[in-house]
Amino acid sequence: MTALEESVRPGQFFHIQCSDDWRNLLRRPFSVYKFDRRTRILEFLYLIKGSGTQALMKKRPGEMLDMIGPLGKPFSLPAGDASILLAARGVGVATLHALAQAVPAEGRRAIAIVSAQKRDDLLAVDDLRQSGAQVYAVTDEDGTSTMDQVGKLAEMLIEDYGISAVYTCGSKRLAKLMQNLATIHNLYAEIAMEAHMACGLGDCYACACPIRKEKGIEAVRICSEGPVFPLRQAVLS
Incomplete structure (x- = not known):
């Protein structure tokens, strides 16, 4: 530190x-x-x-x-004080923890779905709770991390907590699920993209990734134009 x-x-x-x-x-x-x-x-x-x-x-x-x-570009929050949903797998939770730490000052509550292969692999659960987040841990080991199970859990949380926005990082499958749910429920949604980088300043294009824009799919630099993008723009093949 x-x-x-x-x-x-x-x-x-x-x-x-x-x-x-x-x-x-x-x-x-x-x-x-x-x-x-x-x-x-x-x-x-x-x-x-x-x-x-x-x-x-x-x-x-x-x-x-x-x-x-x-x-890089940080997360942004929609207007209002409604709860937000965080969905992360593995070390992707690191990025979303900073958001969970910041939202109480905005009068909001963070609800987090944290996914991992095993219970021992779950990261930041205690820190998220100390930041005021309501945490739901799912794992492959417990059979609770399938996209069907997580989808049902997320649907319940969106309804029960009046979720207004979704943020995700760490898994393309999880991001795809959140992308679909955000579309269905008309939620504000963002994704923190991950990539290997060289310069980190936007000069080398080593971290370029495809993003959907008005004129079609374009290559953008995660380091300078991201790492946070609207989830609807993410190409999750």
Whole structure:
């Protein structure tokens, strides 16, 4: 964690140099997990997978961390104070936790569906609850994470809590489900897209992805034109 002077908004990310090793010449993007506006402390949540996150894991308190940010387009909320639905799988919950942390100040409540393969793989459930979110955990292990089951759960939550907006990250199948539900119920909806990045500043197009626009499908840069997009625009093949 680190203290930060700049304003940070949910959905934005930081491009971090994990080490000086030649294997980690490219920075890695990490979405904002927590940001305390009083202490200016910033936190990230990540899974240890490749050489970059393995090197980052070895950092110790007091060490300097070279990073660029905050970057990217943040989440936005529709007018009013109705509850919002968050739907995430795996580490995608990191991006949505920052939103759950911010909405109580707007007089709103966050309802979260958190999905994972196993119960032990569920992330951020306790932090979401501490932020005031109502959390529903579903897993492959319990047989509760099928799209049919999650769809029924989401339908119930939309009706019971008067959901006005949906936000998703971490799974194309889950995003497709939320996309369909948002269309059926005429809900405001956004998605935080994920991609490998090189520059993180919009110069190299390494993170380009297809998005539906008025004139058809176009390639956009997730780092600069996203990572947050209207869910209706997402191409989820």
